[in-house]
Amino acid sequence: MIKHYMEMNFGMIDLVLDAGHGGRDPGAIGPTGLQEKECNLYIAKKCEEILKKQGITVQQTRADDSYIGLSERAKIANDANSKYFISIHINSADIQTANGTEVYSLVKGGEGEKLAQRILSSMVNEINLSSRGVKFANFAVLRETNMPAILIETCFISNVNEERLLREDSFKDKVALSISKGFLDYIGISYKEDVSVTDDDSKLTPLIAPSQASKDQGKQWAKNNGGTELFISLADLYWSMYSAHGNINPTIAYAQAALETGYGKFGGSIDESFKNPTGIKSTSARDDSADSYVRFKSWKDGVSAHLDHLALYAGADGYPIENTTDPRHFAYLNGKVKYVEELSGNWSASQDYGLKLLKLINDIEGVTVVDKFEDSNIYEDSIIEEKSEEKETIKAVKDKLLTFSEEIDNLKTKYQEFSSVINDLDKMISYKDSENERLLKENGELMDKVKQYGEVIDDILNIINTRAR
Ligand SMILES: [Zn+2]
Known part of the structure; x- marks a missing residue:
């Protein structure tokens, strides 16, 4: 009991x-x-x-x-x-x-x-x-x-x-x-469903939405916060590319890039040379070392990957897509995160990630543009990149050819050395040949002489013998 x-x-x-x-x-x-x-x-x-x-x-x-x-x-x-x-x-x-x-x-x-x-x-x-x-x-x-x-x-x-x-x-x-x-x-x-997040969607900030801030507001905000030249020019990419990448609000993506890179100053595991504005890791990533992060060919590729990943999260029309630079474009993520607030615990493990981002977004939207900003040449970055890659290939081929011609020169010199040695040997041999001939001739003469002397001796012996009898 x-x-x-x-x-x-x-x-x-x-x-x-x-x-x-x-x-x-x-x-x-x-x-x-x-x-x-x-x-x-x-x-x-x-x-x-x-x-x-x-x-x-x-x-x-x-x-x-x-x-x-x-x-x-x-x-x-x-x-x-x-x-x-x-x-x-x-x-x-x-x-x-x-x-x-x-x-x-x-x-x-x-x-x-x-x-x-x-x-x-x-x-x-x-x-x-x-x-x-x-x-x-x-x-x-x-x-x-x-x-x-x-x-x-x-x-x-x-x-x-x-x-x-x-x-x-x-x-x-x-x-x-x-x-x-x-x-x-x-x-x-x-x-x-978790009531704390999705109870009232109207108060949340959707990833797919028209931007409330202009590109120049983004640039002015980045400049006011000590953003690097390069980071300021990334606004050109975000505000020109978002419409081809699921209509992600570019203000959100740009604010996120600032949060992830410290306004382009980096300082974490990776630096500017990775062209990776949000610290996207490769699929074989094991830790937080630089090896775990993707190194993009151009800033355009890096920003594409960022926008595609957000568009996938948001379940944008046509997503997931076939051709993307986003290495983690997994179908199961489709539609998983529709609001900035939900990035907490998804994009980042940090529970206040979404709130931090919201503050930055509000800041951008409230900025007054006072400076004059020109369009940067960051679009050409990918073309320059490809050209410089071509240049590098050409340079590598040239280097090889140079090495080859050096080797050929070496072979020529060796060949010349060989032929002079062979010449010397030839000379020696022909000298030896004439020596031989001379010796043979001398030998013949000596034989003749020996024969003559022999006959004389024979004669003398005959004479002696005759006398002795
Ligand atoms: Zn088991």
Whole structure:
């Protein structure tokens, strides 16, 4: 009786989340080294954050990078008297093309299968990866838990594309949201949007809107705030390019470039030479070192990438687009952020990012233009860039030719040296030849003489012999 009372009133929680692997067990590892255990923990924590806001009580089997055995995980859920158990994993396969989402339960026909089905369809719906269906397996965490339990294989870390997605926090956020929504749907609670942000859209500042400030107001504001010459001239690009990039309000984009670069002074990991006005990172980025940031060919490319990323966020007409310099133009981001206020926690992890930006936007709109600004030649920057690239190629070819002709000269000199040596040898040989001839002749003469002397000696001997008889 007492036990029952305890369970009903104190022990019971709604859900135990189990971030797979941890500590000395990294789980699967992606082609560029991303570890499964980190992704699992991130998603599990995000699920907890989302579900708690919806009034669900949640406990984690691990809240940090520690190692926990499989049976221990099941025991935590059993001891907590949890109503449900969800284990979060990332799949891996030897076949690099393997992809998509699958969810496991212990047996066919139970509550676990229903929960798995509901969460799988919510996930496929939100994150748009292919569905591999609900599967059944005798996993320890499914077998040893006393409540309906499932194990999610989010996607394949062994797949290059899906590993790249897993590096994006915004993707993992979406995974967590889809799991949470599926769970809420299963227990019959409807998901309530975060009221703090989207309660009253009319007070928010949309990314797609006509600019309230002129280009010269942008330039005057940048100048008043100590912006670099280059940064002031970037206004020419923003105010001329926005209409071809989803009609993003150029004042917002320009203010963001100022916030990200310190009005063109940079000073963080990258400098002006990256031509990257908002610190866009490459898809293989691992940290905040300069290597993680994109180096654009021209300022036009850098500003294009910035505007395209905002237009994608805002769900502009025709977005996502095929040809963009934006390296993180992922379809799942489409329409994710429609207002400046929502950039907090999306473009930047910082929660007051949107508010900081709003202040800058207000400042630009209130500036009085007192200086006279000429159009800069920053448009030509890309042409100059291409030409200088051509020049560099020509220069490289010239350098090679020069090296070649030097080598040919060297060969000529060597050839000349050789021929004079050969000449000398020839001379020596012909001298030797004439010597030989002379010696042969001398030899012949000597032989003749020897013959003559021999005859004389013979004569003398004859005479002596004759006398002696
Ligand atoms: Zn795993």
